[in-house]
Amino acid sequence: xxWTEEDIDQLFRDSANxxxxxxxxxxxTEMEALLPETKTKKGLGWIFGGTVVCLALxxxxxxxxxxxxxxxxxxxxxxxxxxxxxxTNSVSPIQAVEAKxxxxxxxxxxxxxxKAEKSTKAQSRNQIIxxxxxxxxxxxxxxxxxxVQHENLNLVAQNQIDLANxxxxxxxxxxxxxxxxxxxxxxxxxxxxxxxxxxxxxxxKRKSNTLFVQIGAGLTESFIQTxxxxxxxxxxxxxxxxxxxxxxxFTAGINLNTTFSDNLEINRKSKVYNFGSTNYEQNFKxxxxxTLELPVSVDFRKDKQTFSLGISPTFIASxxxxxxxxxxxxxxxxEFYIGQKVGLxxxxxxxxxxxxxxxxxxxxxxxxxxxxxxKQVDDSQFIGKLRDNPLSGQITIRKMITKF
Amino acid sequence: xxxxxxxxxACASNDRKAQKQLYEYCFKFLMPLCLRYHNNDEDARSSLxxxxxxxxxxxxxxxxxxxxxxxxxxxITTNTLIDEYRKSKIHLTHYQGKETERELDFYAEVIQNxxxxxxxxxxxxxxxxxxxxxxxxxxxxxxxxxxxxREIGEKLKxxxxxxxxxxxxxxxxxxxxxxxxxxSLPQEMVI
Numbered sequence: 295x296x297w298t299e300e301d302i303d304q305l306f307r308d309s310a311n312x313x314x315x316x317x318x319x320x321x322x323t324e325m326e327a328l329l330p331e332t333k334t335k336k337g338l339g340w341i342f343g344g345t346v347v348c349l350a351l352x353x354x355x356x357x358x359x360x361x362x363x364x365x366x367x368x369x370x371x372x373x374x375x376x377x378x379x380x381x382t383n384s385v386s387p388i389q390a391v392e393a394k395x396x397x398x399x400x401x402x403x404x405x406x407x408x409k410a411e412k413s414t415k416a417q418s419r420n421q422i423i424x425x426x427x428x429x430x431x432x433x434x435x436x437x438x439x440x441x442v443q444h445e446n447l448n449l450v451a452q453n454q455i456d457l458a459n460x461x462x463x464x465x466x467x468x469x470x471x472x473x474x475x476x477x478x479x480x481x482x483x484x485x486x487x488x489x490x491x492x493x494x495x496x497x498x499k500r501k502s503n504t505l506f507v508q509i510g511a512g513l514t515e516s517f518i519q520t521x522x523x524x525x526x527x528x529x530x531x532x533x534x535x536x537x538x539x540x541x542x543x544f545t546a547g548i549n550l551n552t553t554f555s556d557n558l559e560i561n562r563k564s565k566v567y568n569f570g571s572t573n574y575e576q577n578f579k580x581x582x583x584x585t586l587e588l589p590v591s592v593d594f595r596k597d598k599q600t601f602s603l604g605i606s607p608t609f610i611a612s613x614x615x616x617x618x619x620x621x622x623x624x625x626x627x628x629e630f631y632i633g634q635k636v637g638l639x640x641x642x643x644x645x646x647x648x649x650x651x652x653x654x655x656x657x658x659x660x661x662x663x664x665x666x667x668x669k670q671v672d673d674s675q676f677i678g679k680l681r682d683n684p685l686s687g688q689i690t691i692r693k694m695i696t697k698f
Numbered sequence: 699x700x701x702x703x704x705x706x707x708a709c710a711s712n713d714r715k716a717q718k719q720l721y722e723y724c725f726k727f728l729m730p731l732c733l734r735y736h737n738n739d740e741d742a743r744s745s746l747x748x749x750x751x752x753x754x755x756x757x758x759x760x761x762x763x764x765x766x767x768x769x770x771x772x773x774i775t776t777n778t779l780i781d782e783y784r785k786s787k788i789h790l791t792h793y794q795g796k797e798t799e800r801e802l803d804f805y806a807e808v809i810q811n812x813x814x815x816x817x818x819x820x821x822x823x824x825x826x827x828x829x830x831x832x833x834x835x836x837x838x839x840x841x842x843x844x845x846x847x848r849e850i851g852e853k854l855k856x857x858x859x860x861x862x863x864x865x866x867x868x869x870x871x872x873x874x875x876x877x878x879x880x881x882s883l884p885q886e887m888v889i
Contacts, residue, residue: 297873303841305876306826309819310842313730315739321725322718325747329717329754 327519327679343647343663347601501697502539506547508532510662512688514553517670519679527554528688532587536694538595545602549587550611555580558671560637575620578636582614583670591648598652606664608642610635642668650692658692703762710757721750727768728775730823734838735779737827749778776843780853783835821879829871836861837868 297305510532513525534547562576591604612633619627648662665683673680701723708716728749732742752774760770826834835854839845840861845853847861854861 297876299869302869302872302876305822306837306872307842309822310730310734312819313733313823314819315725315729315733317722317725321743322721324743325721325750326714326718328747328751329714330712 323678331519331682347647502537502543503698504536504538504694505696506534506536506658506692506694508534508547508549508660508690508692510549510660510688510690512662512686514686515681515684516555517558517681517684519681526556528552528686529554530587530688530690532589534589536593538593538600540595543593543595544591545593545604546590547588549589549606551585551587551608553583553585555583558583560671562636573622575623577618578634579616579618580613580638581616581630583610583638584612584614585609585642586611587644589646591646600650600652600658602646602648602650604646604648606644606646608644608666610638610640610642610670613638637672639668639670639672642666642670644686656694658690658694660690660692661687662690663687701767706757706762706767709754717754720753724750724753724771728771731772731775731843732779734823734826734842735783735835745779745782746775748782749775752778772843776839777853780835783831784855825872825875825879828875829868830864832856833864833868833871836864837872840865 508531510530512528512530514528516524516526528551530549530551532547532549534545536545537543538545558580560578560580562574562578564574564576586609587606588608589604589606591602593600593602613635614630614632615634617627617629617631617634618625644664644666646662646664648660650658650660653659664686666686667683669680669682670684671680701720705716705719709720725746728746729742732746732749733739736742736745749771753771756774826837829837832854836850839850839853840847847858847865850856850861851858856864
C-alpha cells in the first residue's frame with residue numbers, strides 16, 4: 295500500500311479521535327491528592343470553635359454577675375422583712391410601732407447595702423445581714439423585754455437564717471461567713487442561741503468535686519484523603535473527675551473510643567526466597583479502631599454552663615481488621631483479626647474545645663470539638679495522601695455520680 | 699456526560715464532587731491527547747493531572763457561559779504538555795538513547811500483537827513514540843491539533859523551517875513504519 299501524506303495524516307487523526315482510555319477510580323484518588331484541601335469542612339470546625347469561644351467571652355463580660363447578685367440579695371431582704379411585719383401589725387399596736395421601726399431600719403440597711411455594692415461580695419453580704427440584725431437588736435433594747443418581743447426577735451433571727459439559706463453564696467464568701475461572726479447577730483441570749491444553732495446547721499459550702507461517667511457519639515474526619523467518604527462515626531465511653539467551683543476548675547478523665555472506618559487500607563508486598571520464590575501481598579483493611587484517651591481540660595463554669603479548653607493524649611490500643619493475603623496471586627488468608635495495629639501510629643495528641651450544659655441535676659449535655667495533631671497512619675506504609683489534622687466532634691451525656 | 703456552568707462554578711469553589719465529575723469528563727478526551735506526547739500511561743496521567751490543576755485554578759478567570767470550554771481545556775493541556783517537554787528536553791535527549799532499544803522491542807511486540815487482529819488505534823498512535831520526540835510533537839501539533847508552523851515554532855522554540863523539516867521527517871518515518879506493519883500482517887488480513 296502506498297501511503298500518501300494525506301492518508302497518513304487522516305489515519306492518525308482518526309486514530310487519535312477513536313482512542314478510548316477507560317477511566318479508573320484510582321486515577322481520581324491520585325488527582326485528588328494534588329488538589330487543594332476543601333476549605334468548607336475545616337472552616338466549619340473553626341466557625342464552631344470560634345462560636346464557642348465567643349459565647350464564653352460574651353457570657354463572661356456582658357452579664358455582670360456581681361450587680362445582679364447584690365440586687366437579688368437586697369430584694370430578698372426587703373421581701374422577707376415585709377412578710378414578717380405584716381402579721382405582727384394585725385396582732386398588737388406595740389408590734390405595729392416596732393414593725394415601723396424595723397421597716398425604717400431596713401430602708402437604712404438597704405442604703406448601706408447599695409453603698410456596699412462597690413466593695414467585695416463578701417463585705418456586702420455581711421453588711422446586709424449585720425445591718426438587718428442590728429436593726430432587730432435595737433428593737434429589743436428600746437422596748438420592754440416581753441414574751442412577744444422575744445418571740446419577734448426569734449422570728450427575726452429565723453427570718454435571717456431563712457434568708458441566708460436562700461442566698462447562694464459564692465465560694466470566696468463562704469470561708470468568711472463563719473461562726474465567729476455570729477455574736478454580732480444578736481444582743482439577746484435567745485436570739486444568739488437560736489441563731490447559733492441554726493447557723494451551725496447551715497450547709498453553705500457548695501460541693502465542687504465530682505466523679506462522673508459519660509457516653510458520647512460523634513464524627514471524625516477520615517485519616518486519609520478520599521473523595522467518597524470523609525467522616526467516620528465514633529462512639530465513646532468514659533469516666534473522670536471534675537473540680538467545678540464557680541469560675542475556673544478542671545477535669546481529668548479516661549475515655550475508650552471506637553472509630554468505625556471503612557476506607558483505611560494498608561497494603562504490603564514482599565518476596566520470600568526459598569526453593570524458588572514466593573510473592574506475598576498483604577492487605578489490612580481496618581474496620582474499627584479502639585483508642586484510649588486521657589483528656590484533661592481547664593473549665594470555666596458559669597451557672598449551668600461550662601466552657602472547657604483541653605488536651606487529650608491518645609493511644610491506639612487495638613483494632614478490628616480484615617486481613618487478606620495472597621501468595622503468588624492466590625488468596626491464602628481472608629479473615630478478621632482483633633488487636634493488630636499494622637501501619638498505625640500508636641500515639642496522638644488532641645487539643646479540644648468544649649461546652650457543657652446542665653440539663654437536670656446531675657446530668658450534663660456536652661459538645662466537644664477536637665483535632666488530631668499527630669498522624670495516626672504510618673505514611674511509610676501507606677500509599678496515598680494522609681489528612682493533616684483530622685477534625686472530630688462529639689456529643690456527650692455526662693452523669694455525675696458522686697459529689698464531695 | 700454533560701458539563702454545565704453550575705458544575706464549573708462548583709469546581710471553582712472547590713467542591714470535590716463536581717471536581718471529580720469534571721475530571722472524569724476531561725479524562726476521556728484529554729488522556730488520549732496526553733498519550734500522544736508520552737510513551738507511557740503514568741507520564742501521560744501525570745501531565746493530565748498537572749493540566750487539570752491549572753484548569754481548576756483557571757475556571758475563575760474565564761466566563762464559563764461564553765468560552766468554549768472544551769477548546770479552552772484542550773489548549774491548556776497542550777500548553778502543559780509542551781511546557782513539560784521543554785522542561786525535560788535536556789534530560790530526555792540524554793535518557794532517550796538508553797531507553798530506545800528496549801522500548802522499540804516492547805512496542806514492536808505490541809504492534810505485532812495488535813496488527814494480528816487489526817490496525818488498532820493504540821498501536822498506530824504508539825508509532826509516534828518510535829520516531830524522534832520533536833518530530834512526533836510537530837506532527838501532533840500540526841496534523842492532529844491544527845497549529846500552524848509559526849505557532850509550533852513559538853511553542854517549541856524552533857524556526858518555522860525547522861518545524862516544516864520535522865513534519866516532513868515525521869511523515870517519512872511514519873510511512874516506513876506503517877509499511878513495515880502492513881508487510882508483517884498475515885496475507886489473509888491484507889486484502
